[in-house]
Amino acid sequence: MHTKIKFPSKRLMLSLFICSSLVILLLNFNEASNISFTFNVFCILSGLAITFLFFVPSAIIKKRTNLDFMSFAHLKTPSAIVFISAFYSIYFVWTAEYFLLGYTDMFVKKLNSEANIYVVALILLAVCSYAAHKGLNAVTRCGIFIFAFSLIAFILIFSGNISNLDFKHYGFEFSGNYNNFIENTSYFMTTSFIAVIFACVSVYIKDFKTKHTAVTLGFIALLFIITMLFVWFALGSYGNSQEYSFFTLSKSSHLGVVNGIDCFYLSVSTLSVFLILSIILCCISKSTGKSGSLNIILLFSLIIFILYICSNQFNFVKEIMTNHYYFNAFSFAAAVLVPTVYLFVFGRKSYV
Amino acid sequence: MFKKLFCAVLCLSMIFVCGCTNSKQIDKAALAETVTVSEANGKLIYTFYLLSGEDKPQGVSVTANSFREACTLAKEKYIPDLRLEKFELLVVNEKIYSRVLKNDLKYMSEESFFSPLSYVTLCDENTIKIFEEDKNAPEQIEEYILLLKNKNDAVNINSLSVYNSFAENKDDEIYISYFNSDEELKVSYIKIIL
Numbered sequence: 290m291h292t293k294i295k296f297p298s299k300r301l302m303l304s305l306f307i308c309s310s311l312v313i314l315l316l317n318f319n320e321a322s323n324i325s326f327t328f329n330v331f332c333i334l335s336g337l338a339i340t341f342l343f344f345v346p347s348a349i350i351k352k353r354t355n356l357d358f359m360s361f362a363h364l365k366t367p368s369a370i371v372f373i374s375a376f377y378s379i380y381f382v383w384t385a386e387y388f389l390l391g392y393t394d395m396f397v398k399k400l401n402s403e404a405n406i407y408v409v410a411l412i413l414l415a416v417c418s419y420a421a422h423k424g425l426n427a428v429t430r431c432g433i434f435i436f437a438f439s440l441i442a443f444i445l446i447f448s449g450n451i452s453n454l455d456f457k458h459y460g461f462e463f464s465g466n467y468n469n470f471i472e473n474t475s476y477f478m479t480t481s482f483i484a485v486i487f488a489c490v491s492v493y494i495k496d497f498k499t500k501h502t503a504v505t506l507g508f509i510a511l512l513f514i515i516t517m518l519f520v521w522f523a524l525g526s527y528g529n530s531q532e533y534s535f536f537t538l539s540k541s542s543h544l545g546v547v548n549g550i551d552c553f554y555l556s557v558s559t560l561s562v563f564l565i566l567s568i569i570l571c572c573i574s575k576s577t578g579k580s581g582s583l584n585i586i587l588l589f590s591l592i593i594f595i596l597y598i599c600s601n602q603f604n605f606v607k608e609i610m611t612n613h614y615y616f617n618a619f620s621f622a623a624a625v626l627v628p629t630v631y632l633f634v635f636g637r638k639s640y641v
Numbered sequence: 642m643f644k645k646l647f648c649a650v651l652c653l654s655m656i657f658v659c660g661c662t663n664s665k666q667i668d669k670a671a672l673a674e675t676v677t678v679s680e681a682n683g684k685l686i687y688t689f690y691l692l693s694g695e696d697k698p699q700g701v702s703v704t705a706n707s708f709r710e711a712c713t714l715a716k717e718k719y720i721p722d723l724r725l726e727k728f729e730l731l732v733v734n735e736k737i738y739s740r741v742l743k744n745d746l747k748y749m750s751e752e753s754f755f756s757p758l759s760y761v762t763l764c765d766e767n768t769i770k771i772f773e774e775d776k777n778a779p780e781q782i783e784e785y786i787l788l789l790k791n792k793n794d795a796v797n798i799n800s801l802s803v804y805n806s807f808a809e810n811k812d813d814e815i816y817i818s819y820f821n822s823d824e825e826l827k828v829s830y831i832k833i834i835l
Contacts, residue, residue, distance in 0.1 A: 399753050415650075453801065459809075526808035527757055527801050530750035541757040541801055548758045 296426050298497040301490070302505040304432030305483040307439060308565040309509045312480050313516050314558050315391040317532050326521040328465035329473060333513045336477030337506050343481045343620065344502045346628035347488035352499075357491040358628045359576050365635050370578070373627070377489060377576040378589065380623045384482050385569045385593045386610045389413070390600055392562040399536050400555055410597050417563060418590045421570030422583050425493055428567045435560045442553040446535075447515060449542025449550060453523035479613050480509060484624040489572040671722045675730040675779040676708070678745070679769045680737050687711035689720065690772060690779070692727065698776045708745035726754050730779050731800070732772065735763040735819060738833060746804045757801035760786050763831065764820040771822060785828040786818050796830045 347358050354361060362373045392413075393406040420428050465473075483505075491497065520534040524541065528534045539554035573589045574580050600607040609615060675690040677700075684704050689711075693699040701719050705711035708731075716723050731749075733742055742761075749755040760783055771778045790798050796816045797803045806815040819831040 455802075455805070524757070524801070525805040527750050527804050530747070530804075531753055536753065537757060540753070543758055549756050 332473035343484035417566035
């Protein structure tokens with residue numbers, strides 16, 4: 290079922306862009322009153338600059354060997370691959386939990402407070418398992434349509450808020466302290482999970498160039514900055530009263546006689562979470578060395594679902610799973626630390 | 642075969658587990674579009690005007706200390722299926738705005754079912770009475786508010802802009818639309834101080 294066809298690098302980057310947009314769609318942290326818009330832009334740029342560095346080890350491996358890190362590790366250390374596979378599988382299960390918990394929380398708070406979140410998660414995982422079984426090529430093809438829909442939704446939400454923009458009350462001064470910088474930068478750094486996905490599945494892409502990564506991160510930064518601009522100047526203090534600023538932004542959009550297009554926000558969030566979970570399940574099956582294996586995908590979907598139930602039953606598990614500091618540390622280990630060790634141990638000469 | 646089996650299992654799971662059993666059906670929901678706030682014997686009265694096919698406006702009055710309390714009481718005692726997703730207009734008697742406006746807007750800003758674009762206006766007592774008799778009053782008022790906004794950009798017309806003016810205006814003075822109806826419904830704007 291799973292094809293080994295290589296597809297263009299740009300298509301994977303397009304899907305990674307959609308996955309990253311979830312970070313801003315599920316934006317759920319309260320702004321401290323002393324932080325300015327310019328300071329937040331600085332945090333966004335810092336967070337994404339660090340994310341770019343996370344791509345470096347796997348991009349080097351891809352350039353030199355035309356393999357991704359997982360394939361490289363399979364090739365160089367077949368005896369130790371079980372530990373590497375286990376490590377990456379745990380990482381991807383964590384990533385799936387991080388976004389699944391974020392999405393269902395948003396679903397309950399904004400869409401239907403009486404909905405059964407376990408059913409929502411189960412159905413979502415079932416659909417994503419099927420998509421992952423079809424393979425990364427099919428999932429990224431689907432990503433093109435999700436991107437097109439998301440683009441229309443973003444344009445409508447932003448253009449519907451232009452008349453709400455008010456630059457009188459807030460200036461462009463630069464204010465914020467060290468703690469704010471650490472807090473916000475680490476939040477925007479959560480996009481670094483895309484570097485781990487790249488490290489795991491880049492063997493399937495062709496015509497990869499480093500500028501593709503830079504352009505993708507540039508567009509992610511642009512999306513985040515535009516969102517911040519609108520949250521800051523169109524919503525103002527109102528935006529801080531509620532969680533999920535992007536939802537409030539979609540609710541305050543007005544286009545002609547239509548007021549509030551929050552249905553677009555909910556659709557884009559659902560499609561993005563579908564895409565990310567499908568890609569993560571593809572990555573898990575790839576890291577176990579059995580790409581597209583339905584049994585592996587179903588087994589890990591079940592593990593994700595059980596962990597999801599545990600997270601909702603025990604609050605401390607949920608706190609750990611949704612803590613972006615831990616998540617970033619894990620991303621650093623998966624995207625930078627382990628691949629760099631391989632790069633140092635297996636030097637340039639041993640590639641050939 | 643696998644596809645059919647997968648789809649069948651997915652459909653069955655949706656039927657049996659019923660994730661949206663508790664959802665309120667649109668035909669049962671009582672959709673409140675307008676709320677007026679007035680005063681009687683020193684007590685605040687919140688009147689919820691519901692969408693209906695009747696010729697006369699369907700208003701349900703609740704005595705409460707705030708909009709939050711009024712919504713809770715209305716759901717508990719008077720309108721169990723009350724939904725505020727279609728809420729469009731909050732009309733406050735000019736005499737009591739200092740008692741209610743700030744708190745009520747704070748409540749509206751915290752609840753996601755309220756649209757940030759819901760209109761907020763002040764009025765005299767006669768205008769409040771018009772809502773009890775004329776079903777088209779909310780529509781008329783909204784049209785007047787939009788016309789006023791087109792003439793004077795400084796007037797705050799919706800909960801988003803009024804709330805932000807409360808939160809950010811250092812002078813504590815804001816402009817808001819005002820309706821009076823001594824002879825006919827007239828719109829103007831007044832400066833309110835908090």
